[in-house]
Amino acid sequence: MLKSVFTVARGAVMALLLVINTVFWATPVYVLIFFKLFTPVGSRARDWLSRGASALAQTWAAVNTWFVDCFLPTRWDIRIAADINAQGQYLVCSNHQSWNDIVVLMKAFGRRAPFFKFFIKQELIWVPVLGLVWWGLDYPFMKRYTPSQIKKNPALKGKDMETTRKACERFRNQPGLVLNFLEGTRFTPAKRDRQSSPYRHLLRPKAGGFAFALGALGERLNSLLDVTIVYPEGSQGLWGLLSGQIGKVVVEVRQLTVPHEFYVGNYEADSDHRKRFQLWLGQLWTEKDARISAILAERT
Numbered sequence: 001m002l003k004s005v006f007t008v009a010r011g012a013v014m015a016l017l018l019v020i021n022t023v024f025w026a027t028p029v030y031v032l033i034f035f036k037l038f039t040p041v042g043s044r045a046r047d048w049l050s051r052g053a054s055a056l057a058q059t060w061a062a063v064n065t066w067f068v069d070c071f072l073p074t075r076w077d078i079r080i081a082a083d084i085n086a087q088g089q090y091l092v093c094s095n096h097q098s099w100n101d102i103v104v105l106m107k108a109f110g111r112r113a114p115f116f117k118f119f120i121k122q123e124l125i126w127v128p129v130l131g132l133v134w135w136g137l138d139y140p141f142m143k144r145y146t147p148s149q150i151k152k153n154p155a156l157k158g159k160d161m162e163t164t165r166k167a168c169e170r171f172r173n174q175p176g177l178v179l180n181f182l183e184g185t186r187f188t189p190a191k192r193d194r195q196s197s198p199y200r201h202l203l204r205p206k207a208g209g210f211a212f213a214l215g216a217l218g219e220r221l222n223s224l225l226d227v228t229i230v231y232p233e234g235s236q237g238l239w240g241l242l243s244g245q246i247g248k249v250v251v252e253v254r255q256l257t258v259p260h261e262f263y264v265g266n267y268e269a270d271s272d273h274r275k276r277f278q279l280w281l282g283q284l285w286t287e288k289d290a291r292i293s294a295i296l297a298e299r300t
Contacts, residue, residue, distance in 0.1 A: 010071065011243030017067050018242075025060035026133050029053050033136035047173050053136045054174065058115040061106040068107060074241070075248045076107060082225055082255035084113045089176045089220055091213060091258075092116065094227035095202055095288060096181035097235040100246070104229055105179065108251040114175030119213065138170045140216070177225075180213050182206055182285075187235075201292040205285050207278045211267035219263045224256040228288050230295045250295050256284075 032053045039046040068074065084090070090113065094101065105116060115137075122141045125131040135141070182205035185191065197204050214221075230250040240246055259280065265273035 007243045007245065011239055014067065014071060014242040017071075018064060021060060021063050021067070022129065025056055025063075026129050029056050029133050029136055032056070033132060036136060041170060050136075050138050050170070050174055053133075054115045057133070057137055058111060061115065062111065064103065065107050065110065068103065068241075072241070072244050072246075074244070074246050077248065077250040078108050078253075079251065080108070080112075080253040082223075082253050084109075084225070084255075085222065086112060086114060087175045088114065088222040089174075089217075090114070090178065090223060090225050091217060091221050092177055092179045092225045092227055093182050093210065093284075094179065095187065095229055095292070096183050096185070097187045097229065097231065098241075099186075099238045100231075100236070100241045101181070101229055103238075103241060104249055104251060105227070107249075108227070108253065109177065114177045116177040116179045118179040119209075138174070178213065178217060178221075180210060182210055182281075184209065199285060199289040201296075202285060202289050205281050207274075207281050208267060210281060211262065211274075211277055214258065214262055215267065219260070221258070224258050226254050226256050226284065226288070228252040228291050228295075230292055232296060232298075252291060252295070 032049050036046060036049045036053075039049060092105075094105070109116070117137060117139050119140050119142050120134060125135055125141060127134075183203040184206045185203070187201070187203050192199070192203055195204055228251070230252075231246060231248075232250060233247050236246055261273070262277055262280070265277070267274050267277060
C-alpha cells in the first residue's frame, strides 16, 4: 500500500515539474516569437531568433532530463556510434513504442546534438502553449491530402511536398535534428498482426513519408541517424515513466550515409526508384528488428 502511494506521489510530482518547466521556458520563447513575426523569412535576424528559440527549447529539454535523472530510478544504457556535431543537420529515424520515446531521445542526445524538430500535422498548431512554440521553432507543419481530395482537385497533387519544402527552407541555415518515426504510430503486437508485419518487434515502415522527408530536406543533411529504442521490461505509457515503473531503457544510435539517388529521385512518379528505396528501407528495418531481438536477449 505504501509503495503504491509513493508511486502515485512520485508520478504526480514529476508531472507537475514538467508542466512548470514547460510554461517557464515557453514564456521567453513567446517573446522571441513576437519579434520573429516582424522579421522577413530568410533574413539573418530571423535565423538568429530561431536559433535563440532552439537554445531555450534545448535548455527546457536539459532540465526535463535532470528531473528524470534525479527523481526516477530508471537505468539508461545509451550506445552512440556516431560523430555528431551540435551545429549540424541530421535526419533521425526511430522505432516508436510510447510517448516516452520523446523523453528518451532528449536523454540520449542531450546537448551533443541540435535540438530536434519533427514533421507535425498542421492542425496541431492550435495545441495550447506548444502549438505556437512549435511554429517559433520552425517545425515543418504538414497538410496531407487524401487520395479522394486529390481526385476531386488534381491541383492538390504534390502540394504537400511543396509546402514542406518551403517549411524546411526556414531552417536551412540552422542546426537541426529532424525526427521521423517511420512506423507512423506506436508499436503494439495487435497492430503488427493486423498489418501482417514481417518483423517481430516493428510495424512496417512508411516508405513514402520517409522519402518525402529526404526530398524536402535534401543533401544539406550531414547524415542519417538510425535510432533503436528498447524497453527490456516492456513498454509503458508516460505515467509509467513518470511514476518510476520503467526499470531500464536501451538506446542505440548508428550513423548512416543515405545514397545520393534517394535525395534526388522522384518517389511518387518513378516506380523503379520507389522499389529501390523500399528495398533499402526494408533492409534497414530488418537490421533494426534483429538488433532489438539481440538487446532483449542480453537480459541485463
